[in-house]
Amino acid sequence: MHQKRKGLVLDSNGLFLFYSFIITLVLIAVWVVWLWNDKTLRKKYPGAKFLSQDQINEFKECFSLYDKNHKGKIRAADLLAVMRCLGVSPTPAEAQRHLHLHKIERNAELDFSTFLNIMYRQMKQEEPEKEILTALAMIDREKRGLISAAELRAKLTRLGEKLSEEEVDDLLKEAKIGPNGTIKYEEFTRTICLPAVDY
Structure with missing residues (x-):
């Protein structure tokens, strides 16, 4: 004698809904794990x-x-x-x-x-450094990595956010000005871009 099985029989729509529900649960679980x-x-x-x-x-x-x-x-x-x-x-x-x-x-x-x-x-230190290097490289027409301290002073006091003479003096104190009045601008830029030390 055959016994009939009782249970849930799903047609193709029912299977689609069932699998969609399972996939949704899995996606929610993945999202919760990622968030955690x-x-x-x-x-x-x-x-x-x-x-x-x-x-x-x-x-x-x-x-x-x-x-x-x-x-x-x-x-x-x-x-x-x-x-x-x-x-x-x-x-x-x-x-x-x-x-x-x-x-x-x-x-x-x-x-x-x-x-x-x-x-x-x-x-964070390197972000402004790249911008400053690009700007200074534009001044360096000969592409030697050097700029004139006098020319840098002129640019800083006349262009963009103009600095005062005193501010430029403070800034140039950080520069190692060579005997011919030039500054190695990559080294200078690194120096002025050092982040402040928190104590």
């Missing part, structure tokens, strides 16, 4: 608050390559290499200054949160 991870990541790494999720992921991936012992830390000596791998261009002195600012010795280690803060600081 995003908030958790930002709580865990305070330096992340100014960075996009894509930037954090990229930084984490590169950081992990240098985290040889899988402790969530890199050697301070590797900081310059990791930063340059991520497209910023600190000098060795700038990398050392970042370490000093966070009270990290050259032979010590730094965690990912500290690294995010350092990367953010370096990126």
Whole structure:
């Protein structure tokens, strides 16, 4: 004797609705997990608050390559290499200054949160630096990396947001003016773009 099975029988419309419902639940679950991870990541790494999720992921991936012992830390000596791998261009002195600012010795280690803060600081420093370099390169007609201090003074006091003579004097104190009255503008730009140290 055959027993008839009792249960739900779905036609093609019913299957479509059922699968749509399942897909919707999965998408909601993925969104909730992403949102939770995003908030958790930002709580865990305070330096992340100014960075996009894509930037954090990229930084984490590169950081992990240098985290040889899988402790969530890199050697301070590797900081310059990791930063340059991520497209910023600190000098060795700038990398050392970042370490000093966070009270990290050259032979010590730094965690990912500290690294995010350092990367953010370096990126903010390099933004105006590029604009200033572009403007100064336009003055450098011979493309030697040098500009005349007198010409720079004239541009700063007559164009754009005009500076006073005193402001230009203060600015030029930061410049290493050569014996022929010229300034290496890349070095000068780096100096004036150093972020203020927070104490």
